[in-house]
Amino acid sequence: MTSMTTSPDEQMHEGLIADGGQDELLEIALGPHHPSTHGVFRMDVVLDGEQVVRLKPVFGYLHRNHEKIAESASYLASMPYTDRLDYICSLTNNWAYALAVEKLAGLQVPERAEYIRIITAELTRLVNHTATIGFLTQEMGASGTPLMYAFREREKILDLFESLTGSRMMCNYMRFGGCRVELPTGWLEQTKKVVEEFPRFLDEYEQLLTGNEIFMARAQGVGVLKRDLAINAGVTGPMLRASGVNYDIRKVDKYGIYDRFDFKIPLGEHGDVYDRYMIRMLEMRESLKILNQALRDLPQGPIMDPKAKIRGFRPKPGEAYGRIESPKGELGFYLISDGSPNPYRYRVRPPSLINLTVLEDMCRGYSVADTIVIFGTVDIVLGEVDR
Amino acid sequence: MDQKLRIELSKQGIVTTTLQELYNWGRKNSVWPMTFGLACCAIEMIATSMARYDLARFGAEVFRASPRQADLIIVSGTVTKKMAPQVVRLYNQMAEPKYVIAMGACAISGGPFKQGYNVLKGIDRYIPVDVHIPGCPPRPEALIDAFMTLQKKIDQQTLTGEGRPRHLDPESPSEFVVPRFGAHDLEPPNNPEVFHILNNLDSCEAGEVDAGGD
Amino acid sequence: MLEEIKARLETSVPGCHPEIILNGSPSGQHSLQIDSAHAVEAAMFLRDDAELRLDYCSNVTGVDWLETDTSPGYLEAVYHLYSMERKHGPVVLRLRTENRTDRAHLPSLTPVWRSAEFQEREIFDLYGIIFDGHPDLRRILMWDEFEDHPMRRDYVEPDDYEYEPTAHDEVLSKAKQHAAQQPD
Numbered sequence: 001m002t003s004m005t006t007s008p009d010e011q012m013h014e015g016l017i018a019d020g021g022q023d024e025l026l027e028i029a030l031g032p033h034h035p036s037t038h039g040v041f042r043m044d045v046v047l048d049g050e051q052v053v054r055l056k057p058v059f060g061y062l063h064r065n066h067e068k069i070a071e072s073a074s075y076l077a078s079m080p081y082t083d084r085l086d087y088i089c090s091l092t093n094n095w096a097y098a099l100a101v102e103k104l105a106g107l108q109v110p111e112r113a114e115y116i117r118i119i120t121a122e123l124t125r126l127v128n129h130t131a132t133i134g135f136l137t138q139e140m141g142a143s144g145t146p147l148m149y150a151f152r153e154r155e156k157i158l159d160l161f162e163s164l165t166g167s168r169m170m171c172n173y174m175r176f177g178g179c180r181v182e183l184p185t186g187w188l189e190q191t192k193k194v195v196e197e198f199p200r201f202l203d204e205y206e207q208l209l210t211g212n213e214i215f216m217a218r219a220q221g222v223g224v225l226k227r228d229l230a231i232n233a234g235v236t237g238p239m240l241r242a243s244g245v246n247y248d249i250r251k252v253d254k255y256g257i258y259d260r261f262d263f264k265i266p267l268g269e270h271g272d273v274y275d276r277y278m279i280r281m282l283e284m285r286e287s288l289k290i291l292n293q294a295l296r297d298l299p300q301g302p303i304m305d306p307k308a309k310i311r312g313f314r315p316k317p318g319e320a321y322g323r324i325e326s327p328k329g330e331l332g333f334y335l336i337s338d339g340s341p342n343p344y345r346y347r348v349r350p351p352s353l354i355n356l357t358v359l360e361d362m363c364r365g366y367s368v369a370d371t372i373v374i375f376g377t378v379d380i381v382l383g384e385v386d387r
Numbered sequence: 388m389d390q391k392l393r394i395e396l397s398k399q400g401i402v403t404t405t406l407q408e409l410y411n412w413g414r415k416n417s418v419w420p421m422t423f424g425l426a427c428c429a430i431e432m433i434a435t436s437m438a439r440y441d442l443a444r445f446g447a448e449v450f451r452a453s454p455r456q457a458d459l460i461i462v463s464g465t466v467t468k469k470m471a472p473q474v475v476r477l478y479n480q481m482a483e484p485k486y487v488i489a490m491g492a493c494a495i496s497g498g499p500f501k502q503g504y505n506v507l508k509g510i511d512r513y514i515p516v517d518v519h520i521p522g523c524p525p526r527p528e529a530l531i532d533a534f535m536t537l538q539k540k541i542d543q544q545t546l547t548g549e550g551r552p553r554h555l556d557p558e559s560p561s562e563f564v565v566p567r568f569g570a571h572d573l574e575p576p577n578n579p580e581v582f583h584i585l586n587n588l589d590s591c592e593a594g595e596v597d598a599g600g601d
Numbered sequence: 602m603l604e605e606i607k608a609r610l611e612t613s614v615p616g617c618h619p620e621i622i623l624n625g626s627p628s629g630q631h632s633l634q635i636d637s638a639h640a641v642e643a644a645m646f647l648r649d650d651a652e653l654r655l656d657y658c659s660n661v662t663g664v665d666w667l668e669t670d671t672s673p674g675y676l677e678a679v680y681h682l683y684s685m686e687r688k689h690g691p692v693v694l695r696l697r698t699e700n701r702t703d704r705a706h707l708p709s710l711t712p713v714w715r716s717a718e719f720q721e722r723e724i725f726d727l728y729g730i731i732f733d734g735h736p737d738l739r740r741i742l743m744w745d746e747f748e749d750h751p752m753r754r755d756y757v758e759p760d761d762y763e764y765e766p767t768a769h770d771e772v773l774s775k776a777k778q779h780a781a782q783q784p785d
Binding site for chain 2: 034064088169
């Protein structure tokens, strides 16, 4: 049953029988312009009454040809473009690309730079998870108010990024072999203050949401993802850990200096929306632990590898695949070099795209309102899905 | 009207104004944007409407989801060729008077992704734009400044004559042609009524910068 | 470790002759090239074998190698495999097509690892490799009426450089051609 001969419409209705006494199935397109599709994303759903029978995601509305542009730009010139992939967490994207190039060229990163990278990455994880939970409550119907609280905390961390890198969102901070610029005076104290005050916000949020009857009724048992399907479909990140699989790249690959830090990996049991929400809250607490340890142990020293070349960077012909645990899942970069200043092939492995593979399986049988909530917990960013 | 006389009268509790001022005052202070975020600039737009850089105090009270209920479309983010017909369709469905803010470098001219085969090099190829905000992404304060610029622009529109807004002019169109998907590109690649091609290439030779174009 | 995998593949999947392709960079990630006829069997072996248990296909990439004097040019699909159970990896698999024009077919590994579903669709959309056995092969990023395969190295992009504010080098020459055609 190849799809080369049948049209997309015929495929949608293939093999479907309307149940529940009605003869017709309703086919609607949710998006690309819709208040809760996290960007320009379209879902073609076939409904039987209010229940979803089939769901096909359609994207490509933000396909910005990042990979093609990178083939005609040098390695360093692609660094600002990586900010725009997952535009909510730009510093982890930078780190993933820098890691891949460092593997390709065999560069070493000094210790102080590694600590700074971990501090910025964990702050980015906090930013991302608060925004995700804020948007989740908006999709459940609490229009705007918990989102305002989440963004209030986000703004405090964005102030830190701005004083360090010069920009709130598109930071462009990592370089191959270290970081771009030294920490400004007073930044460490400011960060320590933010990290000390953050648990109070988390407690406030938990008090509002975790025991809330309406939240529990809408989240528990909804959108269950089974363990075996999650592994086979390549799901990574908080979605995978909510289904009970203990796979966090920070512990598996031990990239950077994560093996020096003491933190746990929270795991879920049921794999429903409630578990995914709780995993994100617990991961934020673990990130705060890592931040406290890193801020305490930050050593002095250089922030760039002295042997790293900025101009005329030509790695030897070969290839490398580097990956990190970004807040959304496994973000990987695959680079093939042919000895010239531009990469021959530059590929981004987007966690949001692969996590969408199981969207249909999770949403089948639930109502449209639940579909929006389930979709919110997959936590996608269109800049990454479409690149 | 003489300003001093006006002030004297207002001290006595009599407010004087012209119909044009009243009309424009009502229109500019309640411009409701549509929720239309495409990419990274959308996050800055959301941050502008949040508690720190509140946009609601300028009149953008709620962001309406339906185009029939909105006055302003803030095109924030890269417009790709796959999305362009949808943008133009939404613009056509908005009711007059309607305004467009092109937020960010991508909406103005394609931005950093200008070389892309799927990137539309500026939304002003198909719909008329009122305010452009440069930046990648522009800060929330820049979006607020653009909003105030739009309000000033509405304030200067007259009721009759040359400077009247588009909805009071029966000649000017309010719906524009929607591009179709072709085999290699959109058809038509731009709308000649809206997209005016300037010719400044002579001053671009030998590294000269266009004198008036900064 | 790659030699062991090669030896075990040769014994378990008869007829399969994997080749090791060395990698020049310091990353040390060498790859295993498998022919199309035995690819699905080899993939199932890699997934189900008790020692390897490579149950997680992380990344599927398409690469375009142009014609040179020695080879007709081919398209390639590169699979990066990891194991969530044993926590090892990566094992890199490569599948090559015969040429770039009419025999660009490869077997789909979506029945083995479901994570390859969207990524193989993307390779079909952007490179033009047809995956036999894929449950739903259609364009994913470009619109359905689009006819080219944009990521190929010989793709010519559409010409829309009419207005350039600060043009220089090639962009200036492209824009001048447009201006010459404009009725002034």
